[in-house]
């Protein structure tokens with residue numbers, strides 16, 4: 071592993087995990103460009119991808135400042151290994167069909183609406199500024215995504231079956247969003263971070279409202295699969311990174 | 327004996343005065359058909375043109391480049407939408423035009439039938455392909471059909487951003503390592519001639535040019551546009567320190583234009599007829615995405631019908647109460 075592995079600065083590590091969520095999600099969403107169900111949706115998905123990429127760039131930039139030593143946002147994006155990425159495993163899940171992409175997005179939008187709202191008053195002023203802007207975007211994303219989830223859930227028999235399957239498949243990755251580890255607790259104490267456990271109730275409430283409109287049943291308690299925050303990913307992330315980092319790995323140390 | 331109708335007279339007066347023909351105005355059927363064909367082909371080109379560039383989104387070498395590339399492709403999708411709307415003002419439907427693309431009855435620009443093999447291709451596409459598009463679209467701002475002309479005014483602002491970002495990629499590569507300069511030169515070698523072919527067949531073989539010029543749909547011929555593009559681009563290539571792959575290229579003092587070598591028109595016609603390096607892949611990708619999305623579009627329609635029915639029930643129930 072490279073030197074980033076330690077990430078000894080807790081403030082940097084904290085900013086970085088949220089940056090990683092957005093970077094990996096943006097990478098996944100951008101895979102849709104030119105493949106959407108209609109041209110309007112190509113534009114919309116590109117828009118959402120750009121928003122997440124923008125947030126990721128700001129957060130990785132902030133983390134790289136905290137790390138210091140001339141580290142850049144691009145170093146953090148393109149030079150870390152899969153064990154060093156600390157995104158939740160939900161965002162690295164493949165796009166699947168449009169229903170899977172929308173289920174993944176709904177779970178993330180509902181989470182980020184709450185997350186950014188809380189981080190907008192962080193003691194870390196830079197993080198707070200990024201969160202305030204991201205919060206506005208997440209409100210729009212949530213509206214767009216929940217509109218699709220309802221259309222698919224309450225559309226045709228086929229779309230209903232697909233939407234239900236997507237929710238069922240991805241539900242096991244949602245628990246990680248609200249898991250608190252030592253770093254989270256430390257950041258809550260210092261006034262920088264968020265008590266994620268407190269977000270899970272409002273999150274479930276929002277998801278349940280959309281699911282009701284969409285005629286989708288939420289799964290019962292299922293065994294959750296987390297681990298992303300400590301680099302214990304699903305097998306998908308390595309492939310995503312090998313594609314994303316290919317240029318930087320093939321031509322090390324160049325400006326593009 | 328033919329009689330000139332009031333509509334014909336008005337149309338000709340509009341054309342002669344360099345005014346714009348608007349959707350409700352009378353227009354000759356040939357004028358309408360030529361425009362439908364041209365605008366549809368233009369819209370299809372914007373949309374198919376997303377593919378060679380989206381091929382590099384997930385591999386873009388920096389966060390900044392990735393964002394610029396996504397934004398550019400998103401613009402192209404917007405251009406496609408806007409042009410389909412312009413075509414629809416002529417009494418055709420977007421569904422029908424898209425179907426004609428999918429079944430090979432309408433074409434798109436030959437340039438998008440070449441593969442994007444390296445990151446440098448993102449530079450050459452922006453620089454040359456969007457550069458050529460600008461030359462064409464600046465001319466089309468003066469086209470006689472109002473909605474098309476206005477679409478071009480809007481497009482051109484974004485196209486110049488596209489061209490700049492492409493040139494900036496080329497500049498970075500040409501000022502970079504030996505490997506990067508080689509990538510840039512290789513990309514120019516592959517894209518130069520296809521870019522010149524973007525302006526279409528030579529005037530001597532262009533079947534539509536004369537009538538289109540009379541109707542002021544086109545304001546310059548293919549060869550004149552091509553010359554303008556070459557004259558504009560050679561100094562840019564020189565600034566990059568790259569070699570344009572044409573041994574016959576030379577400044578002609580008398581003409582005050584660059585002379586350039588013969589274009590391989592056999593290659594052009596091969597690509598136009600569907601046998602270029604990527605023709606099949608481009609259409610398969612497009613049709614595949616369309617078919618994969620069918621259940622989504624059906625769901626959206628089914629949902630809106632259900633919602634409308636429920637709203638009607640609510641009104642009935644209220645009426646009964």
Ligand SMILES: [Fe+2]
Pocket residue numbers: 372401402405481485
């Ligand atoms: Fe365009």
Ligand SMILES: [Fe+2]
Pocket residue numbers: 402456459484485488
């Ligand atoms: Fe463009």
